[in-house]
Amino acid sequence: MTQRDLLDQLDLDLLNTENAPSLDLELDVIAIIKQCERNSGLGRDRFLDRINLCLRDTGQRVTKIQLNKWLSPSQENCVPAWVMPAICWALQSIEPMTALLNPLGFKPADMRADLLRQKAELDVSNKMRQQESKDLERALQQIMIRRR
Structure with a gap:
């Protein structure tokens, strides 16, 4: 048996497992976005400006009220998927996306x-x-x- 045969036998893909992973990520994603925001030094207004700059061709716009609700752990709202790439670009970090992929055993590349x-x-x-x-x-x- 070759090394390649052994590697092919390893099925580490969590997408194919019988048991579903825990996907309760809302608070984790919010915490990571807030940490990245603090690390960026942008401040909420500049962060919001950068999000909207990224969304300029989509017809979507994020208000400060929306962003504050999305990033408040006490709110029922969560960060929508359509804004996540803009948040990552605005913060110059893929950590929020990484948090979403971690339970599945993947990382952005x-x-x-x-x-x-x-x-x-x-x-x-x-x-x-x-x-x-x-x-x-x-x-x-x-x-x-x-x-x-």
Whole structure:
């Protein structure tokens, strides 16, 4: 059994498990957005301006009242999915999205991470092909030795 066979047998994808993960994330997402807002140093007004700048072509607009309600743990409202990318851009952080994906065992990846993953897969594939080539070469040598 090759290393690749072992890796293929590992099914770590939480999307395929029988038991559903806990997805009670509202307070976690709110806490992370607030922490990112504090870390950004933007302040609520500038944060809101950046959200709306990101949404300028969508026809959507977020008011300060809406944002305050979404980020208040005591409110019944939660942060809508359509505004999450704008929040991440406004805060220059993917942490809010990461919080949404964590229970499923995923993390957001940028272009660099995707290229690194592709390179690693190619490296593994090349190593396997090199090993196959060596095995074929040995088999050919054995055949040549037997014919002598």
